[in-house]
Amino acid sequence: MSVDTASRADRAEELRNALVDTIIADHEAKGLTMPAEVERAMRTVPREVFTPGVPLEKAYENTAVITNRHGDEATSSVSAPYLIAEMLGQASDALGGLEGRDVLEIGSGGYNASLLAEIVGPAGSVTTIDIDPEVTDRATACLKKAGYNDVTVVCADAEHPVEPSRRFDLVIVTAGAWDIPPAWREQLAGNGVLVVPLRTFGMTRSWALRRSEDHLVSHSHRQCGFVSVQGEGAHQMRYVDIADGVHLRLDEGQQTAPDVLADILTQPRQEAWAGVSLPPRTVLADLDLWLATRLTCEAGEFVILTAQEAAVESGIVAPSWRFGAPATLDEGTFSYRSALRWTDRKFDLGAYAHGPEAAAAAGRMVEHMRAWLDAGSPSPALQILPARTPTGDLPDGTVLDKRHSRIVLTFPTASSR
Ligand SMILES: C[S@@+](CC[C@H](N)C(=O)[O-])C[C@H]1O[C@@H](n2cnc3c(N)ncnc32)[C@H](O)[C@@H]1O
CATH class of the missing domain: 3.40.50.150 (Vaccinia Virus protein VP39)
Structure with a gap:
């Protein structure tokens, strides 16, 4: 050598x-x-x-x-x-x-x-x-x-x-x-x-x-x-521009009306805060899946917000994570999980919303965050069953149907384990 x-x-x-x-x-x-x-x-x-x-x-x-x-x-x-x-x-x-x-x-x-x-x-x-x-x-x-x-x-x-x-x-x-x-x-x-x-x-x-x-x-x-x-x-995701450097990420088959979205972020922003102090090491990726399961059960569409660094720096949006923040779109009102707020030595969880029902939408999202914390910040669990499984044979949970499988997502808590 x-x-x-x-x-x-x-x-x-x-x-x-x-x-x-x-x-x-x-x-x-x-x-x-x-x-x-x-x-x-x-x-x-x-x-x-x-x-x-x-x-x-x-x-x-x-x-x-x-x-x-x-x-x-x-x-x-x-x-x-x-x-x-x-x-x-x-x-x-x-x-x-x-x-x-x-x-x-x-x-x-x-x-x-x-x-x-x-x-x-x-x-x-x-x-x-x-x-x-x-x-x-x-x-x-x-x-x-x-x-x-x-x-x-x-x-x-x-x-x-x-x-x-x-x-x-x-x-x-x-x-x-x-x-x-x-x-x-x-x-x-x-x-x-x-x-x-x-x-x-x-x-x-x-x-x-x-x-x-x-x-x-x-x-x-x-x-x-x-x-x-x-x-x-292969299953492609699609990106819809809603402002310069700000996009909604849509999974295959999801549709949104681009005309509703064109100027959504120029409408006044309402915010809501959970008023909590996050414990150290809270894994907020688990909260995002919790929000997905809760928000998909409501009216409106669950989507993912992504943004380029410049768009976040300019303050157009302030998502919890710019590579993918949970968001919903409901009859012209858009809401998403915002970046954490640091006040009085506390990290608080919040939501921002734009559109006619912005205050209510931000408040609803924050309620789901509080519910997750109240449940003890549970982590998700998955069961994957063949697509042919009858609904009556599925375990309780949020069901996602894919081509080959039926996926059931749950959040076992200390008392349910
Ligand atoms: C992130 S790379 C793999 C990294 C690798 N395991 C390593 O040691 O770092 C992902 C690979 O998956 C391959 N891939 C994507 N779809 C596939 C498929 N249907 N069957 C086999 N390979 C696939 C891509 O060609 C790509 O090379």
């Missing part, structure tokens, strides 16, 4: 360890623990091998590295390390450890497959599938270069089984899905686990779901974002 190669390898190791230290601290701040097997793999696999042409320092930033685009849209990336760590942690926790497991990864790149190969060890197996031949070619070359020769790389649409009779302990999806095709459940062994970034109400969470015969039951969830699933299972 030349001196240059050796010093680059030393520098990579230094950067890798610093990155893992950061991710562990980030996990702790979120109340999570990184399993030892995940930490060991992350301190071992050289991420720079899977991000060719990217400077070493960038390969060890805690962000995704985009590798393929179609037009403006990213279609493939080497996923962000913290997110990979969280999803591997979800899998490890749900299965009680991953050593010796048979794993199918949907969405290749090579980096996550190498981590999985490190974790499952020689007694396990890793198969990775991607729809894009450019991605599988690159993953194959990078896996070889990094020495992970036992990983099987397949180029196909993962909507269908990779091998009809093959069963896996873990299916881990690394692209954003709108639905769960039957093949993902059917390829799981009896108590197998599916980890999947799934969009419900326009919001994506990584769900760890355990198979129980023909349905899946959630074990954990994390907030996340991913490039979308392509191929037969």
Whole structure:
């Protein structure tokens, strides 16, 4: 090994360890623990091998590295390390450890497959599938270069089984899905686990779901974002402009009347505040799904508000999160969850609204926020059943119908668990 190669390898190791230290601290701040097997793999696999042409320092930033685009849209990336760590942690926790497991990864790149190969060890197996031949070619070359020769790389649409009779302990999806095709459940062994970034109400969470015969039951969830699933299972979101740099994100099939929206934000703003003080570490992503389930039961349409930084800075909107704040549109009145308000050493929850019924709409949204806090800030749970399941056989909860599945979302409280 030349001196240059050796010093680059030393520098990579230094950067890798610093990155893992950061991710562990980030996990702790979120109340999570990184399993030892995940930490060991992350301190071992050289991420720079899977991000060719990217400077070493960038390969060890805690962000995704985009590798393929179609037009403006990213279609493939080497996923962000913290997110990979969280999803591997979800899998490890749900299965009680991953050593010796048979794993199918949907969405290749090579980096996550190498981590999985490190974790499952020689007694396990890793198969990775991607729809894009450019991605599988690159993953194959990078896996070889990094020495992970036992990983099987397949180029196909993962909507269908990779091998009809093959069963896996873990299916881990690394692209954003709108639905769960039957093949993902059917390829799981009896108590197998599916980890999947799934969009419900326009919001994506990584769900760890355990198979129980023909349905899946959630074990954990994390907030996340991913490039979308392509191929037969692709479901596009649509953006409607409502002001310069401000958009409504609509899920497939959702309609809004653009004429109602044209000048909605120029109408006077009304606001309402819950008058609460949030406890530390409150996960507000859970509140957003709560709001979605409550607001969809009312008149009007549930939508997601997104805004560019400049639009937030100029004060046109002040959403709770500019990449996706829960919002409703009801007969010309638009309301959304606003950014938190910091007063008297308290973080308060609020809603802003514009339109003829603005004060009432903001007040209603805030009532739902109070109800969530009063219920003990519950986290959502999911059950996913086949589309053919009769309504009478569904568990209680908010039902979302997709092409292949009926998804039931609930918020178990301490007393209902
Ligand atoms: C975020 S990247 C995967 C990252 C990768 N797991 C890593 O190690 O960093 C998502 C990948 O999913 C792939 N993909 C999207 N839809 C797919 C489908 N229906 N079947 C298989 N792969 C798909 C894309 O081509 C893309 O390469």
